[in-house]
Amino acid sequence: MPSPAPSREGPEGPEKSAPDTLMGVLGAAASWLGNKGLERPRLEAEVLLAKALGLDRLRLYLEFDRPLSEEEKESFRKLLRERARGVPSAYLVGEREFHSLAFSVDPRVLIPRPETETLLEAALEVSFPVGEKGLFADVGTGSGCLAVSFLLERPGWRGWATDLSGPALEVARANAQRHGVTQRLRLVRGDLLAPLRETVEEGSLDLVLSNPPYVERGDPGLDPDVARFEPSGALFPGPEGVEGLWRRLREQSRPLLRPGGWLLLECAPAQAEALARSFRKGLAWKEPRTWEDLAGRPRVVGAQVAEST
Ligand SMILES: C[S@@+](CC[C@H](N)C(=O)[O-])C[C@H]1O[C@@H](n2cnc3c(N)ncnc32)[C@H](O)[C@@H]1O
Known part of the structure; x- marks a missing residue:
């Protein structure tokens, strides 16, 4: 698994130049959420990425090296920003x-x-x-x-x-x-x-x-x-x-x-x-x-x- 990309504090969400594969993006997001003080950043990032991609969470691990499109990354970033603002993940994923x-x-x-x-x-x-x-x-x-x-x-x-x-x-x-x-x-x-x-x-x-x-x-x-x-x-x-x-x-x-x-x-x-x-x-x-x-x-x-x- 690639190591997480450096995270960036800021309102825009994780670094836009984070690695483009699913696992790379996930790692960067988990570390960004961790820096925001969330208790289980990896799990939270997985749940939100699965939502952004319309996939089952476990499916992420079968597609770990697939590149994400700019559109997919942007919808993931949107969810991450909301989560960092404190919106409960259940509301973000709707379940x-x-x-x-x-x-x-x-x-x-x-x-x-x-x-x-x-x-x-x-x-x-x-x-x-x-x-x-x-x-x-x-x-x-x-x-x-x-x-x-x-x-x-x-x-x-x-x-x-x-x-x-x-x-x-x-x-x-x-x-x-x-x-x-x-x-x-x-x-x-x-x-x-x-x-x-x-x-x-x-x-x-x-x-x-x-x-x-x-x-x-x-x-x-x-x-x-x-x-x-x-x-x-x-x-x-x-x-x-x-x-x-x-x-x-x-x-x-x-x-x-x-x-x-x-x-x-x-x-x-x-x-x-x-x-x-x-x-x-x-x-x-x-x-x-x-x-x-x-x-x-x-x-x-x-x-x-x-x-x-
Ligand atoms: C603590 S929530 C429980 C929701 C759900 N039963 C659960 O356990 O997750 C309380 C619910 O009671 C409703 N409620 C509050 N006061 C009420 C009242 N006087 N009569 C009927 N429902 C009320 C609220 O709108 C809310 O949906």
């Missing part, structure tokens, strides 16, 4: 993998996160004993990653996915079509579960799941690029705060869920105890359970509707 499935994403939706797989795993766990058929709602569906992945794992289930954002629902609809679940998923715009009140019978849902906005304003742990490029309505809970959102989710879910039905919520690890405590207020819910993410941090809290309330 992110979740549960080993490819989801279309763009700035209308939050980029699916690996920790949200914990919510999906919890949903699969609690839905398993219900049997062949079931009804669920995914509140704040965003890209639709949870609802679509869940339906593919539970072919006997049907459900609703809601979101306050119409543009986000367009992305979710495209993903539902992409993965062939539109017959079993109704996408509805509105606040939390309000759109279901007219159409869904009381006590008929087996499961409500939600990854609601839960980032606290001013959270020092929030990556500034996340705040800059991802939709703020997907990150921050608004004036009612996260506790207000949880309260309304509990209040709206309870009458729609059957006795024994589950409400599962993703949260930040530091919020898990407070969320569990909130389920213990009153007699509506059984003792809550917590699920940990792959890093061993509490990430999902859920509870079943008590048998008689």
Whole structure:
């Protein structure tokens, strides 16, 4: 493999005179992104070059010595400049993998996160004993990653996915079509579960799941690029705060869920105890359970509707 060409700091992207073969251009780009402070510059460069050339990433290694045209290099440079500006690579390539499935994403939706797989795993766990058929709602569906992945794992289930954002629902609809679940998923715009009140019978849902906005304003742990490029309505809970959102989710879910039905919520690890405590207020819910993410941090809290309330 040729050694990377010297990189150049500057707004124009890597040196225009970088070696012309695919591997040469890739090496120069990786070193340029590395100088910009990106953590995995080689991987990032590969992903963006594959996008610019319309190739699968692994295919790059089969075509390593092919020369790139000026047009190809320019479209790659454009992506590199955007990446160096902080635009998430998922938006640049238009896709992110979740549960080993490819989801279309763009700035209308939050980029699916690996920790949200914990919510999906919890949903699969609690839905398993219900049997062949079931009804669920995914509140704040965003890209639709949870609802679509869940339906593919539970072919006997049907459900609703809601979101306050119409543009986000367009992305979710495209993903539902992409993965062939539109017959079993109704996408509805509105606040939390309000759109279901007219159409869904009381006590008929087996499961409500939600990854609601839960980032606290001013959270020092929030990556500034996340705040800059991802939709703020997907990150921050608004004036009612996260506790207000949880309260309304509990209040709206309870009458729609059957006795024994589950409400599962993703949260930040530091919020898990407070969320569990909130389920213990009153007699509506059984003792809550917590699920940990792959890093061993509490990430999902859920509870079943008590048998008689
Ligand atoms: C953290 S994102 C989760 C997106 C997706 N479910 C995921 O896990 O990647 C929260 C989503 O909830 C939506 N949302 C925020 N407030 C809402 C509300 N009051 N009612 C319905 N959806 C809401 C946002 O538009 C956003 O799409």
